[in-house]
Amino acid sequence: MVLTFPHMGQMYIPAKAFFEEMGIETIPPPPVTKKTLELGTKYSPELVCLPFKINLGNYIESIEKGADTIVITGSCGPCRFGLYGIVQVEILRELGYDVDMLILDPPREDYPKLMENLKKLGEGKDFKTVSRAARKAAPIVIMCDKLYELAVYKRAREKTKGDTDRILNEFEAATEKIHGADGIAKLLKQYKEELKQVPEKKGYKPIYIGLVGEIYTLIEPYVNLNIEQKLGLLGVHVDRNMRVDWWVRTHLLPDIPLRIKEKIILRRGQPYLGMCIGGHARQTIAHSIDYARKGYDGIIQVMPFACMPEVVAQSILPSVSKDKGIPIMTFTVDELTGDGGYNTRLEAFVDTIKQRKRKDKGRKRYNG
Amino acid sequence: MGECELYLGIDVGSVSTNIIVMDKNLNVLEKNYIRTQGRPIQILKESLMELSSNLPLRSTIAGVGCTGSGRELAGAIVGADVVKNEITAHGMAAITFLPDTSTVIEIGGQDSKMIIIRNGIITDFAMNTVCAAGTGSFLDRQASRLNIPISEFGELAEASKAPVRIAGRCAVFAESDMVHKQQMGYEVEDIVKGLCIALVRNYLNNVGKGKEILPRVVFQGGVAANRGIKNAFEDMLGTEITVPEHYDVMGALGAAILAREETKKSKITKFRGFERLKDDFISTSFECNGCPNMCEIVEIKIGNQIVARWGDRCGKWAEAQ
Numbered sequence: 225m226v227l228t229f230p231h232m233g234q235m236y237i238p239a240k241a242f243f244e245e246m247g248i249e250t251i252p253p254p255p256v257t258k259k260t261l262e263l264g265t266k267y268s269p270e271l272v273c274l275p276f277k278i279n280l281g282n283y284i285e286s287i288e289k290g291a292d293t294i295v296i297t298g299s300c301g302p303c304r305f306g307l308y309g310i311v312q313v314e315i316l317r318e319l320g321y322d323v324d325m326l327i328l329d330p331p332r333e334d335y336p337k338l339m340e341n342l343k344k345l346g347e348g349k350d351f352k353t354v355s356r357a358a359r360k361a362a363p364i365v366i367m368c369d370k371l372y373e374l375a376v377y378k379r380a381r382e383k384t385k386g387d388t389d390r391i392l393n394e395f396e397a398a399t400e401k402i403h404g405a406d407g408i409a410k411l412l413k414q415y416k417e418e419l420k421q422v423p424e425k426k427g428y429k430p431i432y433i434g435l436v437g438e439i440y441t442l443i444e445p446y447v448n449l450n451i452e453q454k455l456g457l458l459g460v461h462v463d464r465n466m467r468v469d470w471w472v473r474t475h476l477l478p479d480i481p482l483r484i485k486e487k488i489i490l491r492r493g494q495p496y497l498g499m500c501i502g503g504h505a506r507q508t509i510a511h512s513i514d515y516a517r518k519g520y521d522g523i524i525q526v527m528p529f530a531c532m533p534e535v536v537a538q539s540i541l542p543s544v545s546k547d548k549g550i551p552i553m554t555f556t557v558d559e560l561t562g563d564g565g566y567n568t569r570l571e572a573f574v575d576t577i578k579q580r581k582r583k584d585k586g587r588k589r590y591n592g
Numbered sequence: 593m594g595e596c597e598l599y600l601g602i603d604v605g606s607v608s609t610n611i612i613v614m615d616k617n618l619n620v621l622e623k624n625y626i627r628t629q630g631r632p633i634q635i636l637k638e639s640l641m642e643l644s645s646n647l648p649l650r651s652t653i654a655g656v657g658c659t660g661s662g663r664e665l666a667g668a669i670v671g672a673d674v675v676k677n678e679i680t681a682h683g684m685a686a687i688t689f690l691p692d693t694s695t696v697i698e699i700g701g702q703d704s705k706m707i708i709i710r711n712g713i714i715t716d717f718a719m720n721t722v723c724a725a726g727t728g729s730f731l732d733r734q735a736s737r738l739n740i741p742i743s744e745f746g747e748l749a750e751a752s753k754a755p756v757r758i759a760g761r762c763a764v765f766a767e768s769d770m771v772h773k774q775q776m777g778y779e780v781e782d783i784v785k786g787l788c789i790a791l792v793r794n795y796l797n798n799v800g801k802g803k804e805i806l807p808r809v810v811f812q813g814g815v816a817a818n819r820g821i822k823n824a825f826e827d828m829l830g831t832e833i834t835v836p837e838h839y840d841v842m843g844a845l846g847a848a849i850l851a852r853e854e855t856k857k858s859k860i861t862k863f864r865g866f867e868r869l870k871d872d873f874i875s876t877s878f879e880c881n882g883c884p885n886m887c888e889i890v891e892i893k894i895g896n897q898i899v900a901r902w903g904d905r906c907g908k909w910a911e912a913q
Contacts, residue, residue, distance in 0.1 A: 257886060390908075542802030551716055564661050565703070569719055572679035579713045 225249070225324075225347060228291035230279040231256050233443035235468045237368050241405040242361035246349055251291045253282035255396075256446035260285060265559060267315055273304060274528035274558055275440040278447060280312055287321050295345060298329035303502035303533050360405040362477060367412045369469040371395070374419050376463070379456030381424040389453060391418050428459070431577050434515030435464035436508045437526035438534050441557060442466045448526050449563045451555065451570070458574050463520075465511035466504065489514045496540050503533030509540055516548035521577045523550060524570075529558040551576060597654040598647065599855075600863070601848025602636070602670065603681070603841065604628065604662030607701025607729060608814065609635050610844040611643060616654070616852060618688065622646055623841055632662045636669060637869050644866040655855035656863045657681070657847030661702075668892050668900035669873055671864035674850045681846030683707045683714040686810050688849050689836055694806040697825065697833075698842070699795070699815035701728045706799045718799045726795045728815045730763050734770065734787060738780060742818075745784060749820025752785035760790030788820035792828055807831045812842040871895060880904060 227243055227250045229236070236252040243250040254260075256278055264281030283294055294313070299306045313325035326341045346354055372392075379388040395415040402411055433455055441447050442464050455462045473479040474486055493510030500506055512523050525541060527534035538554050545552040553573050555566065596615060603610040606628060613622040624639050657674040658667040659681040667675040678698075686693045687709060696707040704726045708716040720726055735742040756778050759765040766787070773783055796805075809831055815821055816839040825833050838845055855861055874893045879886050889909045892900045901909045 259886075539802075565719070568661070568677040568679065571677040572714075572717055572719075575677070575680045576714045576717065580715060583711070583713055 225293045226251055226291045227293050227295060227345075228253060228283065228286035229295050230282045231444060232440055233445065233468060234368050234372060235443070237399055237408060238361050238364040238468070240399075241364050241408045242357055244403050245357035245360050245405050246346070246353060248345075248347060251286050251289050253286040254289075256282065256444065260446075261559060267319060269311075271530070273531055274447060275438075275444075276304070276308055276312070277559075278444070279308065280315065283312065283316060283323070284319075284321075287316070287323060292322070293324045293326060295326045295328065298327040298333075300329060300333045301500070301502040303531075305503070357405075362472070364405055364408055364412070365472050366469045367409065367416075369467050371412055371416050371419065374416060376452060376456060377461065378419055378422045378424070379453065380430040380459055380461040381428055383423040383425050385457060387422045388419065388456070391415060391422070430459050430461040431522070431574065431581065432461050432463070432520045433574075433577070434511070434518075434520045434523045435462060435526055436511050436515070436523060437466075437504075437537075437555075438508075438528060438531050439466045439471070439504055441526050441528050441531075443468060447528070448555070448557055449560075449566050451524070451526060451566075454563075454567065454570055455574070458571065460574060463515075465507060465514075492517075496544060497537070501533055501536055503531065505533035505537040508534060508537040509544060512541060512544050512550075512552065513548060516544070516550040520550065521581060522573060523552045524573070525552065525554045527554070527556055529556050551580070596648060596651040598651050599848040599852050600653050600656045600670075601841075601844035601846070601851065602656070602658045602660075602663075602666050602672075603678070603843035603847060604632050604636065604658070604660040604666045605700055605702065605843075606661055609639065609660075609662075610841040611636075611639055612838070612841050612844045612848060613643065613647065614845065614848050618849070620838055620841075620845070621648070623838070625840055628662070632665055633669060633873050633875060636666055637873070640670070640866065640869055653861065653863050653865075655848070655851035655861050657849070657851030657854070659843050659847040664900070664902060665875075665892070669864075670869070671862040672851070673854045673858065673862050674847065676847060676850050678843050679705060679707060679717050679719065680714065681843045681850065682812060683709060683717075683846070684849050685838075685842040685846035686812065686836070687712050687714075688846075689838075690808065690810055690834065693808050693810045695803075695809045697795070697809060697811045698813040699726070699728060699811075699821070700813045701732075703727060704795055704799055704813075706795075706803055706805075708803055716803065718801070718803060720795075720799045726791060726798060728813070730766075731787075731791065731815065731818065731821075734767070737767075738774075738784070740780070740784070746817070746819030746821070748781045749785040749788045749818075750823065752779070752781040754782055755789055756782045756786035758783070758786040758790040760794035766790055785820060785824075788818070788824045789828075792821060792824040796828060805829060808834055810834050810836060812836060812839045814840050816840070868894070877903070880909065882908065 227248050229239055231253055240250055240252050260278060260281035263284045264277035268277040268280050296309045298309055309325050309327035316323050326345050328341060329338055331338055375388050375392055382388050398411055402408055435442055443466060452462050473482050490506060490510045492513045493506055496509050497506055515523050541552045598613050598615055601612045609626050609628045611624040612620055614620050622643055624643055626635055626639055628635055656670055656672045658672040659676050659678050663675050682696060682698050686696045693709050698705045703720060705719045707714055732742055735745050756773050759769045770783055811822060811833045816835045822833050871894045877888055877890045880889050887904045889901060889903045
């Protein structure tokens with residue numbers, strides 16, 4: 225078995241470490257590029273959402289490098305994500321690729337099937353090996369997100385534009401040549417130190433923008449047209465409510481404090497959207513309220529074109545914006561690679577916030 | 593009296609390129625509205641050259657501002673003091689000329705915007721670039737299909753007594769609806785008015801979704817010349833719509849105003865001068881092979897000197913100028 229998985233931001237770094245610790249041969253897909261998008265759109269149903277197409281492109285590129293098994297998480301909610309793995313494997317087989325698709329659905333849906341898939345995935349490894357690999361890979365998820373969090377902080381404040389991204393690019397190139405959790409951990413530490421050294425502008429107070437929306441679009445920079453980097457280069461401190469470590473900690477790890485915190489945040493969204501409608505619509509609304517409470521200056525919702533849960537959230541957000549007095553903009557992405565229109569909107573949004581801030585100086589800010 | 597200080601505002605849109613020259617008291621001396629025709633560099637050079645010969649003697653350009661989707665390109669060619677997005681530029685112009693503006697409706701060739709202003713500050717905006725049904729190009733196309741000059745479109749709509757309902761959600765639906773109604777024998781003016789109403793309905797539902805539209809409402813952009821659209825807005829919003837004197841070049845005007853602010857601080861303009869515009873500008877593009885992103889890099893050269901590069905994600909080309 226040669227394993228692969230779809231890309232989602234920097235998720236490939238801990239995922240690769242985990243499977244390598246397990247002793248499973250893994251081929252992470254090449255970074256998402258125009259070619260990935262082209263392959264994906266060519267073979268996907270035209271009307272399906274963008275993440276589906278990028279996933280499919282990833283698989284094909286990985287298979288051509290030698291992968292024969294794909295692992296993907298599943299879902300049985302009302303959102304189309306639940307169909308991804310099932311439809312994608314059909315498409316791949318029709319294209320003549322003999323691949324196996326291991327879909328990991330939530331345990332409450334089909335427990336025996338999940339166990340069967342996990343057993344296949346584990347290749348008969350004993351429990352000790354698996355738990356050892358998990359224990360080694362889990363800190364990497366968190367370290368990796370911490371590195372990118374630091375990058376966001378530095379990018380908004382860096383003295384010389386581009387310093388932060390240069391270091392990140394070097395880091396990403398370096399991960400390709402390193403195998404195993406220990407090596408990756410060392411690399412993460414090394415680049416974190418380097419990032420810390422990036423000189424900052426003295427006394428600069430950035431504006432704060434919170435990103436909410438569909439999880440994949442938020443996390444995968446190719447798909448969201450590098451929104452984090454673009455805002456960062458405009459001198460904005462960005463935070464997003466979805467991270468890989470957040471997902472792992474609230475779904476896989478027994479991180480009780482974070483789960484409770486998340487529950488409290490979700491409860492605040494209740495008056496606007498009282499139930500789960502699939503995807504992360506509830507989180508989008510609840511976290512928008514949370515950002516407003518923390519004193520953020522603006523919120524941007526990011527979603528793929530025609531994403532059902534986020535479309536619902538989009539129509540609720542103007543009420544949140546009005547009640548909480550915070551500007552909210554929606555950013556819909558599709559197969560576009562020309563980013564002119566997006567840059568205009570981001571720049572205008574930042575301008576608007578700056579003007580607003582000049583008007584009501586002295587509002588309290590939450591730092592943290 | 594010394595030399596007269598002038599400010600240049602350039603708005604390079606996808607369909608038209610607008611250039612204005614104003615003095616420091618906001619009097620517009622020159623106004624140039626031309627089609628971009630897919631050749632922004634050449635069009636810009638030609639019209640600037642033409643403009644320079646019309647300027648008063650003993651005058652200097654004290655500041656240049658660029659806006660529109662081609663703003664980076666234009667900024668690199670002329671040497672701009674300010675390169676700003678269209679929203680800020682349009683909003684700035686409206687606030688400067690009509691300080692009590694609360695809402696700006698702007699419909700251009702390829703996009704439409706709504707800018708919400710409160711107490712002289714842009715507080716919110718919406719912009720639509722994906723949908724063609726709410727833009728000037730669509731009106732243009734339908735006018736030519738009906739064989740009506742676009743300048744008479746508005747008058748014709750005003751003559752209608754019983755507008756036909758046209759689907760406005762999507763340009764494709766609208767067009768097939770129009771063809772269908774025309775084949776059923778409806779009057780052209782009723783179809784035209786129906787189209788105006790459909791466009792306004794689509795704009796308000798799409799761009800104006802969830803926005804509080806308060807008077808004074810200012811209507812800018814090329815489409816503001818169309819009285820049919822203006823009337824449809826007035827009917828639907830139940831408020832008077834103001835079309836400013838320079839409605840068609842408000843973006844360029846805003847850019848010039850921003851340039852005036854900027855040069856007040858910097859004291860010196862980055863404008864290259866009209867003479868340098870005679871030089872050959874060469875724009876080339878290539879694919880970077882540094883990583884699998886394969887970014888398309890655009891490079892602008894004057895002679896052998898590289899004046900600007902963009903298109904890269906990592907910034908290595910933009911830096912290496």
